[in-house]
Amino acid sequence: MSGLDPRETRSADAREADQVAQLKRQLTPDAAEQITSLADLAKLPVLRKSELSKAQAEHPPFGGIATKGITRLFQSPGPIYEPGGEGADWWRFASALRAANIGANDVIQNTFSYHFTPAGAMFESAAIAVGAQVFAAGPGQTELQVRAAHDLGVTAYAGTPDYLGAILAKADEMDVDLSRITKALVSGGPLFPAVRQGYADRGIACLQCYGTADVGHIAYETVADAPMIVDEGAIVEIVTPGTGDPVAPGEIGEVLVTPLNPDYPLVRFATGDLSAVVTGLSDCGRTNMRLAGWKGRADQATKIKGMFVRPEQVASLVGRHPEIARARIEVTHDGQRDQMLVKLETQATDETVFEAAIREVLKLNGAIQLVAPGSLPRDGVVIADLR
Structure with missing residues (x-):
């Protein structure tokens, strides 16, 4: 367990007590009075993307949600506007980078977009928090990506699962050695087993994580093909689609996320994704809830x-x-x-x-x-x- 955040190995009771205390501080007084346990979250309404977009149109930019310390502004399709705040790792992706063994000795090529949406800033903030150097590449211009990866001594990749393959294929075509890349953290699309194995065959250990522009980091792999572990800064519920009613452990339902972020206190945000809780504990020593990964979309209109x-x-x-x-x-x-x-x-x-x-x-x-x-x-x- 060496090198793990102490919060990642605490008991369920200690985690719940801490999360309830944090949650109550970012709720309105009326809502906070209803919460004595995480199960009480089911008493509060679900916030859906359509509702957030409508509220933002009526009360720009963030729909009347009380924010503080906001230093960056982003836009995702909808449109929905998202804030970014002060401090290292504001979106909490550092835990995923640490699980991928990315840290102070790494140069990470961040190919997530820096344009309009917050993905690039999310991963850059986390990389800096773990002490890595960041090449702010963004997506596209693959030949230039290859040259930069070689010249800068890139050791780790962050981006969508498929784009790393495009960079490596272009490097082969150009006869450029990118063998220093041995680690990858991917998100934003499915990581198919054959793709992961292809990277492994080239000596690249590839893990995936899960998050959204609205709530930040949600869950991450610590072992390839194992269930994802929920981030310590997020409260996750699995509910029947279209409702706020929790499903039984193991059943597939919609992912609701309440990030513990007083700068932008979303509560029971409906991601529109389907997943399920996997019972038991991870072999890596972390003790938080585990998710089965992406199981489809909850918006079945x-x-x-x-x-x-x-x-x-x-x-x-x-x-x-x-x-x-x-x-x-x-x-x-x-x-x-x-x-x-x-x-x-x-x-x-x-x-x-x-x-x-x-x-x-x-x-x-x-x-x-x-x-x-x-x-x-x-x-x-x-x-x-x-x-």
Whole structure:
């Protein structure tokens, strides 16, 4: 365990007590009164990207969220505006770099974008925090990337999983030796096993991490192909898409993140990503929650018979009938028109009692199938487009 942040190896009780204390300091007084444990977060509303974008349009630039110490401003598609603050490692990616063994003896080629979005600044801030030197490359101009990597003695790469391969292929084409690169930390896209193995065959140990422009670092690998460990500065919940209701451990659901950042206190931010909690502890000695990695998108909005149906509507349908434990919509096409089947987990035996609510909430008619409690898949899918 040498070299680990002491927070990464603490007990679950000690972590929760510390996180609750930090959380309460960045909540409004009314919200803070409701929180005595992390489970109490479920009492607070979910913040979705669409809501944040709307709030920012009405109350620019950050939607009325109280900020402090903001030194940098960014824009992501939407548009959504994100702040950056003072101090080293403001977005908390240093833990991922340390896990990738990147530190004071490294020169890291940062190919994340420095234009509009904060990714470049995120990784640069973290690299400086761990003592590495940073070549602020950004993406593109691959031939120049190769020359610079060679001339500057680059030892580590940060960027999307595929772009490192493009740099190495161009180096081979140019007959330039980049064998000093032995470490890589990637994000922003899937790291396929064959890609990781290809890097390993060249002597490059490649790990991945997960974060967003809004909340910063969320989770990171410490061992290749192992579950990702949640960052100590983030509280992560896995909930049924379209709701704020936690799922059981191991079930797939939407990732909500509450970063412990009083400079920009987002609460229960819905990332739109699906994942699941992996039980047990990592072999690396870190004790925090583990995530199964990216399992798809939670925004399953689907156009049926010309109208969009969204997970929030499915959640509203379930909320109207306490006897419904879970719902799943399956969409098919019979060659002429869309067909909607609404599957309801319930002990009820008369589907007609749900017809009015389905028409009112979903704005569509559809077939209803009552299924036994526990029989629907726990895969995070509430609207399955089978067309």
